[in-house]
Amino acid sequence: MNLKKIILSLATVAVAATTVSVGINVAMAGAAGEQKIPSLVYRTGAYAAGGVPLADGYADYYNMINERDGGVNGVKFVVTECETAYKTDRGVECYDRTKEGATVYSPWSTGISYALQDKLAEDKIPLLSMGYGRTAAADGSVFKYVFALPATYWNQATSIIQVIANENGGLDKLKGMNFAYIYLDHPYGKEPIPTLDILARKFGFTYDKYPVAPASMTDQKSTWLQIRKSKPDYAIMWGWGAMTPTAIKEAVNIRFDMTKFIGNWWAANESDLAPSGVKAKGYRAAAFHGVGDGYGIYADMKKYLYDAGKAAGDGSKAGTTFYNRGLVNSAYVVEAIKLAHKEFGIGVMTGDQVAWGLEHLDLKNDYIKSLGLNGLMPETKITCANHEGQNPAILIQEWTGDHYAITDEWIPAMTDITRPLIEAEAAAFAAEKGITPRECN
Amino acid sequence: MIYREAGQFKTSYAKDQALFSIPMDKNFVLSIIALAIFIVPLLANEYWLGSILIPVLILSIAAIGLNILTGYAGQLSLGSGAFMAAGAYMAYKVATNLTFLPVPIAILAGGLSAAFAGIVFGIPSLRIKGFYLAVATLASQFFLIWLFTHVDWFVNYSISGVPSIADYKLFVDFGPLVTGAKASVEARYLFVLGFAILLALAARNMARGNIGRSWMAIRDMDIAAEIMGIRPLKAKLSAFAISSFYCGIAGALWAFCYINNVEQGAYDINRSFQILFMVIIGGLGSILGSFLGAAFIFLLPLFLSNFLPVIFDIIGDIFGYRPSIDIISHIELMIFGGLIIFFLIVEPHGLARLWQIGKEKLRRWPFPY
Numbered sequence: 001m002n003l004k005k006i007i008l009s010l011a012t013v014a015v016a017a018t019t020v021s022v023g024i025n026v027a028m029a030g031a032a033g034e035q036k037i038p039s040l041v042y043r044t045g046a047y048a049a050g051g052v053p054l055a056d057g058y059a060d061y062y063n064m065i066n067e068r069d070g071g072v073n074g075v076k077f078v079v080t081e082c083e084t085a086y087k088t089d090r091g092v093e094c095y096d097r098t099k100e101g102a103t104v105y106s107p108w109s110t111g112i113s114y115a116l117q118d119k120l121a122e123d124k125i126p127l128l129s130m131g132y133g134r135t136a137a138a139d140g141s142v143f144k145y146v147f148a149l150p151a152t153y154w155n156q157a158t159s160i161i162q163v164i165a166n167e168n169g170g171l172d173k174l175k176g177m178n179f180a181y182i183y184l185d186h187p188y189g190k191e192p193i194p195t196l197d198i199l200a201r202k203f204g205f206t207y208d209k210y211p212v213a214p215a216s217m218t219d220q221k222s223t224w225l226q227i228r229k230s231k232p233d234y235a236i237m238w239g240w241g242a243m244t245p246t247a248i249k250e251a252v253n254i255r256f257d258m259t260k261f262i263g264n265w266w267a268a269n270e271s272d273l274a275p276s277g278v279k280a281k282g283y284r285a286a287a288f289h290g291v292g293d294g295y296g297i298y299a300d301m302k303k304y305l306y307d308a309g310k311a312a313g314d315g316s317k318a319g320t321t322f323y324n325r326g327l328v329n330s331a332y333v334v335e336a337i338k339l340a341h342k343e344f345g346i347g348v349m350t351g352d353q354v355a356w357g358l359e360h361l362d363l364k365n366d367y368i369k370s371l372g373l374n375g376l377m378p379e380t381k382i383t384c385a386n387h388e389g390q391n392p393a394i395l396i397q398e399w400t401g402d403h404y405a406i407t408d409e410w411i412p413a414m415t416d417i418t419r420p421l422i423e424a425e426a427a428a429f430a431a432e433k434g435i436t437p438r439e440c441n
Numbered sequence: 442m443i444y445r446e447a448g449q450f451k452t453s454y455a456k457d458q459a460l461f462s463i464p465m466d467k468n469f470v471l472s473i474i475a476l477a478i479f480i481v482p483l484l485a486n487e488y489w490l491g492s493i494l495i496p497v498l499i500l501s502i503a504a505i506g507l508n509i510l511t512g513y514a515g516q517l518s519l520g521s522g523a524f525m526a527a528g529a530y531m532a533y534k535v536a537t538n539l540t541f542l543p544v545p546i547a548i549l550a551g552g553l554s555a556a557f558a559g560i561v562f563g564i565p566s567l568r569i570k571g572f573y574l575a576v577a578t579l580a581s582q583f584f585l586i587w588l589f590t591h592v593d594w595f596v597n598y599s600i601s602g603v604p605s606i607a608d609y610k611l612f613v614d615f616g617p618l619v620t621g622a623k624a625s626v627e628a629r630y631l632f633v634l635g636f637a638i639l640l641a642l643a644a645r646n647m648a649r650g651n652i653g654r655s656w657m658a659i660r661d662m663d664i665a666a667e668i669m670g671i672r673p674l675k676a677k678l679s680a681f682a683i684s685s686f687y688c689g690i691a692g693a694l695w696a697f698c699y700i701n702n703v704e705q706g707a708y709d710i711n712r713s714f715q716i717l718f719m720v721i722i723g724g725l726g727s728i729l730g731s732f733l734g735a736a737f738i739f740l741l742p743l744f745l746s747n748f749l750p751v752i753f754d755i756i757g758d759i760f761g762y763r764p765s766i767d768i769i770s771h772i773e774l775m776i777f778g779g780l781i782i783f784f785l786i787v788e789p790h791g792l793a794r795l796w797q798i799g800k801e802k803l804r805r806w807p808f809p810y
Contacts, residue, residue, distance in 0.1 A: 041766075044774060052767065055766075083746055083770045088704060092699065093493075096488045097747070114605070115704070119701065135600075186705070187602030187704075191601060215710065314765070421600075425601070433607045
């Protein structure tokens, strides 16, 4: 009977405590004079290896701006983390919990970004999904509050084909080549297929598809035996989570030439390569930002955060690919807020005002250099119609055996091929949802 | 003495067969329903309605579905997530292609499609039992998800493969918006609540009727049931069909009223396990238990993630030690796991049993023992 009493009293305490803690959360949300940045993170769960550096980088840049400059024009940032464990329903709950006064959302998850997209548009808060989410969102006339800068999956696919062409002496050399496309059998992995089909027709190459089921990401033996038999000229991978390290390990096992293996920007985490170490030397991955900590900004990050013990995580992630991705993401937001301050006056910006700022981003190389982000961030110009940027391009980072290094200049995407696709998909989306695209002039 | 069955005489067959034959039960349930319909939307804020009550109600419907199959008919299933997906994808197809149909019809059509899938995947239950059946239903989980992600017809040939749900009014052209992001949270809540109330009452009625008794007979001893004249084919397949219908409705509501898109990740194997845990924690063979289990499994992690940072802030102020955010997240998982084990040890029959114990205490009031 005592146990029963314990249960009952536990239940009572739980109900009371929920009420109190929600009350406290609401009270904390009310703090005025600070720019609220909710950060939807996944530090736990199957994808934590990617989620931790993303979350650290995202928080650290805001905190560095707070420490170094006292915020943007005196308006400080408050980063509130909410754990989603990469689950869509937890992401939606986190959004509802944090949306009061929120500035911008970057959930780092395709599922969550799909689920939030309509809610955010309704609440007039921008969604900055860098390198994930709905590709069609690059059409700003339909997706006013979604930003897909600085490049989308479809453009990434064209850039990777361009990389292969450059290596072999031009696009005409692609004719007759055969590629292996290894992908997560999930909407994410299937997304570049229409683009690859168009490119294959246009340039005369063929490619074989090797899907990896999400439920058995770590089971790729048969896939790689098939690849060994078919001897493709290149292997291209759209990997995520445990799929990437497994693929790399199997590629090493069948002695696949790692210099002919190119991953997309989510198959680029250092922790994916570390298990294979030097054996994976020569593996390359796409990126839309620089890698490493050899950038001007890192001097300030070290001085104001790492040495002062104020880093979001344990500090070990600084300079890794995903950490830089989080950092660049916040840098875009900070720049958007600076623009918004010029337009709307200094103060705490609303989501709508930050969306305006994002839509008017025009970052030139000289300016990026003055921020210490030279090489980390590409030149970006966003317009009302184009939420991806005028010149999407990727970098290629190569695994040297214990770290990644950028090997090349920015490789531009074939936007003449992808842009009509993006516009057609956005138009189909608008038609199904009954949205009238806004005028962009 | 507060609650008693004794001395409540029924004077007609209708009264004896009523859904709640004791006025006290009836009034209690009616007042809960009235509270949920009239008072809760006024008191609760957007966060409570949109992020807590809506998903809990939807998952409760799915849990009732699985409870019909596992709790009443004794057929173990690991395919609830797939049947939810069947409901969601087909409801989406009907809503987008047969636009003249109002959205509740589309959701019911999703439920019926799921029921059909349930019958097909329930056929093995005629030959195999227990864990073997669980493995067979696992096939539905993988096959249906594979089907919906590889046949583009199900997503209207959208390249992204994750179709978004439009804003639909209750009756095509009139009535309030009940789905999508533009719909008010109160409207979505009441819409989901309507389904939950009707389906829960229907389940309760079925459970005590002819069909429910045949399920329980099959559960308790299938050979004896067969000898008594209960046809296992009818009993088992009807349990699969009705259970899947409930799951299908839940899946469609999840897509239409909660996450606003049809995403396969929402219906994966983890969802099936989550619903199974709800049924086990809530109590097998109990409608009330389905609600309690859904609330427990869905809300406890949310409660911990809301509450633990506050606790650790207080601890941090006192002791000067603040664990990092990922340690808090991991502690949350540990406490969640620990509490599940704790509850299963102290109350193996689920939360619904606590309610029964409560009733017994009220019966013996003021001297409970």
